[in-house]
Amino acid sequence: MSSQDLRRVFSGPVHQPGDTDYDVQRAALNPALDARPVLVAEATSPADVRAAVTWARTHDVPLAVQSTGHGTHVPAHGGLLIKTSRLATVLVDPDRRIAKVGAGARWGDVVAAAAPFGLIPLSGTSPAVGVAGYTFGGGFGLLSRTFGLAADSLVRADLVTADGDVALATRDRNADLFWAVRGGGGNFGIATSLEVRLYPVTEVYAGVTRFPVERAAETLAYYGEWAAREPNELTTAILLDQSDTFGIKAMYVGGAVGAGRALRPLWSVAGPPVAGGLTPTRYADIALPSVAPRNFDLYRSLPVDGLVDLVNDESVTGVEIKHWGGAIATATDAGPAAHRDVPFSVAVNGPAESVTSVRRHSTGGSFLNFHHDAADVAPAYTADNYRRLRAVKRDWDPDNVFHTNLNIRPAHHGSELVAAQ
Numbered sequence: 001m002s003s004q005d006l007r008r009v010f011s012g013p014v015h016q017p018g019d020t021d022y023d024v025q026r027a028a029l030n031p032a033l034d035a036r037p038v039l040v041a042e043a044t045s046p047a048d049v050r051a052a053v054t055w056a057r058t059h060d061v062p063l064a065v066q067s068t069g070h071g072t073h074v075p076a077h078g079g080l081l082i083k084t085s086r087l088a089t090v091l092v093d094p095d096r097r098i099a100k101v102g103a104g105a106r107w108g109d110v111v112a113a114a115a116p117f118g119l120i121p122l123s124g125t126s127p128a129v130g131v132a133g134y135t136f137g138g139g140f141g142l143l144s145r146t147f148g149l150a151a152d153s154l155v156r157a158d159l160v161t162a163d164g165d166v167a168l169a170t171r172d173r174n175a176d177l178f179w180a181v182r183g184g185g186g187n188f189g190i191a192t193s194l195e196v197r198l199y200p201v202t203e204v205y206a207g208v209t210r211f212p213v214e215r216a217a218e219t220l221a222y223y224g225e226w227a228a229r230e231p232n233e234l235t236t237a238i239l240l241d242q243s244d245t246f247g248i249k250a251m252y253v254g255g256a257v258g259a260g261r262a263l264r265p266l267w268s269v270a271g272p273p274v275a276g277g278l279t280p281t282r283y284a285d286i287a288l289p290s291v292a293p294r295n296f297d298l299y300r301s302l303p304v305d306g307l308v309d310l311v312n313d314e315s316v317t318g319v320e321i322k323h324w325g326g327a328i329a330t331a332t333d334a335g336p337a338a339h340r341d342v343p344f345s346v347a348v349n350g351p352a353e354s355v356t357s358v359r360r361h362s363t364g365g366s367f368l369n370f371h372h373d374a375a376d377v378a379p380a381y382t383a384d385n386y387r388r389l390r391a392v393k394r395d396w397d398p399d400n401v402f403h404t405n406l407n408i409r410p411a412h413h414g415s416e417l418v419a420a421q
């Protein structure tokens, strides 16, 4: 095996251990991973991606793909790391309300490109997160209750497959592949570009309003039943921390009057606010706090006392209870992302032991973008969707070439029905 073989057919930079940029290019957001690939290849075209896949297969070298490193959970030790960061072009078609984005684009790039047209994409909380990894992992953001998950707004993906071929995935072309990438992560091919829908939103009402912590339990209990009546234009979460107040985080797609009307029932239970509030904000400028999902679980109903007690443990720095539902729950013809009938998620920033008592009330389900257990991704899907994902994986990547990720293993040949595990 010689890196020269790859350099001959690959036009982007190729880095090996000892090269100046090797350490920068191999890094993921989580420094503990400390990946040691044999080569890092920065693709500058779909042809580069094809050449890299073919080279890795010819030399039997494990493959990994990375764009920003924000969602890398499995290090590319001893493998070829294909970087897509240089494929970062963003083109906006305001008439079709579509952005065509290179697989290395970050959400901040797309928000900035779409804003002059009065349009926005279904981005997440961080502008630094990559569009491809986010969208393939489902993509839950502040606009998901209103317009659906980011995966639901994927229109087209151009992919390089495990054979090194190109494949177009749309509703009409390779429909099984198109279904699978809308939530199945990077298991089915390396995207070189995507088309995503844009929405005509410029200004929203957003902010965190703080209330006395004594009202937290009653508010959370009310939230558990009021959420079903929450209008789709409103997105809310309850924030608990170590302070003597708790927060209601909210974003409303619309004006002040509508925002006030929509939030009034919840605020009236929480009592008079002691700080914060909502302000008109350009979507591009929103900066709402989030709790890092070190522990992430889904709930059909909220174990109120257990949740409020979590912050009595001083190792827990924050708890965020989010309501999903809305357009997420009613999406038709969606891919495999999410457990769409489950209304609540709870993110806890604390050690795993801190959530033991509340976790037994959870559904046991997860969401790929907030799932950290690379050994078992089945909880991110319904049993039917997971079974179907494994069958699509068998058809498009039977040798599990794309395995250095949150991996979906191929179903066994000849078995249509594989037990979800």
Ligand SMILES: Cc1cc2nc3c(=O)[nH]c(=O)nc-3n(C[C@H](O)[C@H](O)[C@H](O)COP(=O)(O)OP(=O)(O)OC[C@H]3O[C@@H](n4cnc5c(N)ncnc54)[C@H](O)[C@@H]3O)c2cc1C
Pocket: 028, 029, 065, 066, 067, 068, 069, 070, 071, 072, 073, 084, 103, 104, 123, 124, 125, 126, 128, 129, 130, 131, 132, 133, 134, 135, 136, 137, 138, 139, 140, 141, 185, 186, 187, 189, 190, 191, 192, 369, 370, 404, 405, 406
């Ligand atoms: C600060 C922060 C905020 C976040 N906020 C949200 C949020 O609001 N909502 C949400 O849903 N998620 C959120 N996430 C999770 C994030 O969406 C996932 O971690 C996602 O995988 C990141 O994608 P990436 O391309 O940036 O990361 P990378 O580490 O570059 O890639 C992660 C994985 O995505 C796949 N992938 C990347 N590029 C390609 C490609 N070109 N083709 C095929 N597969 C590819 C691969 O499997 C890769 O292993 C957040 C993460 C962080 C760190």
